[in-house]
Amino acid sequence: MLPPELPPLPALTRAECDFLDSYLEVVDSLGRINPSRGTDTYGALRAAQALVGRATALRDALTLMHERGETSLHSGTLVRALRVLDGERRAGRLTVPPEQAS
Template identity: 75%
Template sequence: MLPPDLPPLPALTRAEAELIDCYLEVVDLLGRINPARTEHTYGGLRAAQALVGRAAALRDALAVMHRRGESEVHAPTLARALRVLDGERRAGRLALPPSPGG
């Protein structure tokens, strides 16, 4: 049995797609660094080192959008793209885990 088909990504400009990709990479790295969800320092250190480059790529994606005159962010469209790309689960790693007592 095949898994269900994912909904299609909304139409994005190349710059918007780069923004979404870079943002999710940063979110993934921050999730690996989250001290409430990690067990070893080495993985967090490696993620923190990579974060510098990915944050610069995120900045560059936003700068390209700004230079091209894309001054508005179409949040509902970008939110749909994030949901299709599993952004809710990935961003969930940034939060504190539930407390053991409740």
């Protein structure tokens, strides 16, 4: 049996795609650094080292959008794209897990 098909991504400019991809890469790196969810220092160190490059790519994508006159973020469209790209689960790794009852 095949898994259910994901909804299609909404129409995005190339810069918006780069923005979302870079944003999610930053989120993923921060999730691996999160001390409440990590398991080892080496993995967190590698994610922290990668974070610099991913943040630079995010800045560059936003700069390109601004220079091209894309002055507004169409949050409704971007939210739909983030949901398709599993953004909620990925961003959930940034939070502190709830306390477990003892």
